[in-house]
Amino acid sequence: MKQLCVISGKGGTGKTSITAAFASLEKNAVLADCDVDAADLHLILKPYVKKTTGFHGLKIADIDKNKCIDCKKCYESCKFDAIDEEINLIRESCEGCGVCEYVCPVDAISMVDRDSGFAYISDTRFGPMAHAMLKTAEEASGKLVTVVRNNAKELAEEKKKDLIIIDGPPGIGCPVIASITGVDLVLIVTEPTLSAIHDLERILDVSKHFDIPAIVCINKYDVNVDNANKIENYCENNNIDVVGKLPYDTIVTDAMIHEQSVIEFSDGDLADGIIKMWDKIKEKLIV
Secondary structure, three states: OEEEEEEEOOOOOOHHHHHHHHHHHOOOEEEEEOOOOOOOHHHHHOOEEEEEEEEEEEEEEEEOOOOOOOOOHHHHHOOOOOEOOOOOEOHHHOOOOOHHHHHOOOOOEEEEEEEEEEEEEEEEOOEEEEEEEEOOOOOOHHHHHHHHHHHHHHHHHHHOOOEEEEEEEEOOOHHHHHHHOOOOEEEEEEOOOHHHHHHHHHHHHHHHHOOOOEEEEEEOHHHOHHHHHHHHHHHHHOOOOEEEEEOOOOHHHHHHHOOOOHHHHOOOHHHHHHHHHHHHHHHHHHO
């Protein structure tokens, strides 16, 4: 079983549209949306949810007011102001550290599972899909990414699929590390802007740190050809293959509005570039 993760050093580079296009080209894959903080692959693939599982991230304090003696030790000890003077929990502020449980002299406080989001197993028109949703302001996104990846592996084994295509999160943080750890190849989607060039270098450092082969796609390269050339030169100097240079095209937005991938919606230059890029990626995955 091979795993490809599509990532980007910053948001808005077009990685999800490219991932959806790959999904429409590859009929023997399981899809996984690991951008759990802001999942949007489902907007194009329109999955039919078959199974929903609750996700528990950090613990949260639960106060038994019948046991409470109003000593206020929990209020005084909480560094996050998550307990008010009336010894009521402010859920949005609780970080699950457990100090309130520790200092309570009558065991009126316990740490319980916190409902932080949901993990889904679905069917799409391109095959099975694992995805998730983290609730607003919740923590432990890396842990939820691991749940999604485990679900994707189980789906691949069950459905006898030999490839997992992962839509990863942007940036270089914990969810990205959880998304790329152990994969066979990462495709980094960048764009010819100064911030994107900077973030490309950072995410390449992350993939190198974890010894994961990386390749690059320059999306919307014709917006700034000079910067696109800088990216190509940087990649060439660091022995990194640029497997695709895709032109800017409003077709991407039109396709999303129609809830379709670029491949389904159009057969123009952009679609042709994605197809050629996918052929190159498959060759690298087979090796």
